[in-house]
Amino acid sequence: MEDSHLSFHILGSGSSGNSYLFDVGKWSFLVDNGFGLKDWESRVDSINYDPRRIKMCFLTHTHGDHYKGIGPLIRKYNIPLLVHEDIAVKVSQDLPEGRVFSLSHDRSYKKDGLQFSAIKLNHDSPGTIGFMFQYGSSALALVSDTGELPLEQMSLLNQIQILLIEANYCPDLLEVGPYPDFLKRRIAGTRGHLSNQQAIDIVNQIGSANTKLEYVYFCHLSDSNNTFEALQKAIDNDMAWNGDYTICRKGVTYKGNTIGEVCLGG
Ligand SMILES: [Zn+2]
Numbered sequence: 001m002e003d004s005h006l007s008f009h010i011l012g013s014g015s016s017g018n019s020y021l022f023d024v025g026k027w028s029f030l031v032d033n034g035f036g037l038k039d040w041e042s043r044v045d046s047i048n049y050d051p052r053r054i055k056m057c058f059l060t061h062t063h064g065d066h067y068k069g070i071g072p073l074i075r076k077y078n079i080p081l082l083v084h085e086d087i088a089v090k091v092s093q094d095l096p097e098g099r100v101f102s103l104s105h106d107r108s109y110k111k112d113g114l115q116f117s118a119i120k121l122n123h124d125s126p127g128t129i130g131f132m133f134q135y136g137s138s139a140l141a142l143v144s145d146t147g148e149l150p151l152e153q154m155s156l157l158n159q160i161q162i163l164l165i166e167a168n169y170c171p172d173l174l175e176v177g178p179y180p181d182f183l184k185r186r187i188a189g190t191r192g193h194l195s196n197q198q199a200i201d202i203v204n205q206i207g208s209a210n211t212k213l214e215y216v217y218f219c220h221l222s223d224s225n226n227t228f229e230a231l232q233k234a235i236d237n238d239m240a241w242n243g244d245y246t247i248c249r250k251g252v253t254y255k256g257n258t259i260g261e262v263c264l265g266g
């Protein structure tokens, strides 16, 4: 099928906002919006994209860096929002009636050729999920935010070609960084975020079981507790999987797809 690939734009990732746009050729869908509407629209405009192509929006969780701009976006473009069932009622209260649909993490769904599953994650926000999206023979997954990847969720990742995964903090930088102790413990806990090392371990694990894995995007680097260089060093030292990858810098948009063309944005 000529149009069976998935392409995507990382509109932004990191502590100050996350939003991911995916396109299946005829239509597109969004995951998260932690940006104000104007900021989000200017990001979409900068890639010459018509936001009216977006047919639905998924939500990983309700922390502000993923959720802040969801309400204005859903209202303006009148698109449905898909969230984990544990938070569907709460999220519905913020949005126009009938716009919120709930997902369970133990089944897969199909809509206009797109198959998707929620990946159960472990984060200190109720109903946090990642996603596995499959369109034709193409599959990719987004894993962010989570303190660990539950083992039983690994099977959802054994066919993906592309992985978008958070590499939130460098343990050494977190330790000496400005955060109070309770916050440091929260971030490094099993319901916090993935460290560089954890993200690399997950990539190694997926890469050893899944020969289709082609490309990894490391995203959601913390402004305070991580740097491009710290992650690069950890990758150089510990990444056994030898496919291609990109470290996503704050404020930069990235573009890629499942047919192997990768473009770095600006
Ligand atoms: Zn979060």
Ligand SMILES: [Zn+2]
Binding pocket: 014, 015, 018, 063, 065, 066, 145, 220
């Ligand atoms: Zn986040």
